[in-house]
Amino acid sequence: MSGKPTESVTPRQDGGVPSRVGLPAGAILGEGRYRLLARLGADHRAHAEFWRARDGALSRDVAMTVLVSGSEESAAGGAASASGNAEVVARTRKTLERTSHIGGFIHPGMARVLDVLPAGKGDPPGVLGIIVAEWTQGHDLVDLVADGPLPAGTAARLLEPLAAAVEAAHHVGLVLGADHPQRIRVTPEGELRLAFPAPRPEATPRDDVRGVGAALYLMLTGRWALPGGPNSLPAAPTGPDGTIVAPRTLQPAVPHQLSAIAVRSLVDTSVGGVRTGAAILQVLEQAAAAEAETAMMRAIEERGEPAELTPAEAKEKARERVRRRKLVAGVMVLALATAAVLIFVVMSAVDMFAGDKKHTTPPLVVGQSHGGNAAPPVGPVVEVASAEIYNVKGTPDNRDQVARVVDGDPESRWRTDSYRQQFPALKPGIGVQFRLKEPTALSKLVVESPSQGTVVEVRAATGRNPRLDDTRVIGQARLDQRQTDVQITSAEPVQHVILWITELAGAPSGGNLSEIAEVKIYSRG
Known part of the structure; x- marks a missing residue:
């Protein structure tokens, strides 16, 4: 990957478009709490500027979307100017309201919203509101393609988390505003993340889907395919009929499926456009798997496989x-x-x-489960980089809640859907996949759950979203206490771990469902 880190506090230009209200680095917003560090871009359709800022109260960097009046004419006064400003103020109020609704949505593919504030006392003139989100380390998406398009498999793998976040948000009726390249950053782990969430007043789920497709188009071609992009990016070419030229036409090495889904996500649904992020996500997963298989084939060839093999x-x-x-x-x-x-x-x-x-030697019991008075852990708790739903059939269960299993709060829970029939009647199971910071040999998982009777397996995987047949069981237990230890039987280091529910608990109101409050993963000593 190419790209330049944006860790400097020096303001940068975003396509040569100046700040509409002249906000300088160092300006103080939010009644003295936040200090602007570096301007990273702007979405002028939304009268929004994107800044890296410093939270003085908590001594941390944050991503700040500053909603501004954006009208140089406002200084000249006049009825037209007043009318225009009134419209911008109304749009700002709607944007703040919609963003506040996604404050409880947590997903690895989107920075968590921390604060939503209208203009306050002491804010610079022209500031109408601010949206504060977690700071996303890494690189700008625009900088990522500065040296040219990316390989198709790399682009697919990068985009998966963002597409999954969009699909999960739409599943619970939320719109994220993922339709501008400078709202998106590339994490150090090599994943796209919506760093500046804030849906425009008129934005719909379809706009998020188009934004994901435009991000894919950008990585495959180096061109932006939606209106309102930064001046630094060339626009996607169109054919004689006005339709977007397919990435495969510009870059023949792009696989047909990826090229087709990029175009279909951009066109109207009445002419074959895709409606959901799930459709894009499916193609991305297939493309990423194909890239992994190609890499394995290349490795085999480098190890000296006979040249005559087909x-x-x-x-x-x-x-x-x-x-x-x-x-x-x-x-x-x-x-x-x-x-x-x-x-x-x-x-x-x-x-x-x-x-x-x-x-007398105590009996050997494999997969023994223990209650809350478990022995001290063999090693320290392992740091989890991300948690997401692992689903192999049907609809993923409550994707928006999955981060609760690692939030440190035992009162917040992820719950499965309620099933009239026990697994595996409708699906073989449902699970949570954890990506650890680094490969680690594990000793046990401590699962805190109020759903006694739930049966779980711990499965090791070699990557994100594997086939169930490609995972292996390294522990299993029935959750019969508030806290249950699931002992790990393998000493082999793993980085991707799946807590797989094979049997649900009974629900008081009928049906079958299980809840998981917290999962802690311990290393071997």
């Missing part, structure tokens, strides 16, 4: 190696378990004949 033969050979590794791992686990049982039997027999009950 692509199909090499692909099958790679799959055979994966199956062989899984088989060897399974045999090793079985051998270790058998040895442990034999040792237990021998020791029990020795103790029985010796008649000494003081030294």
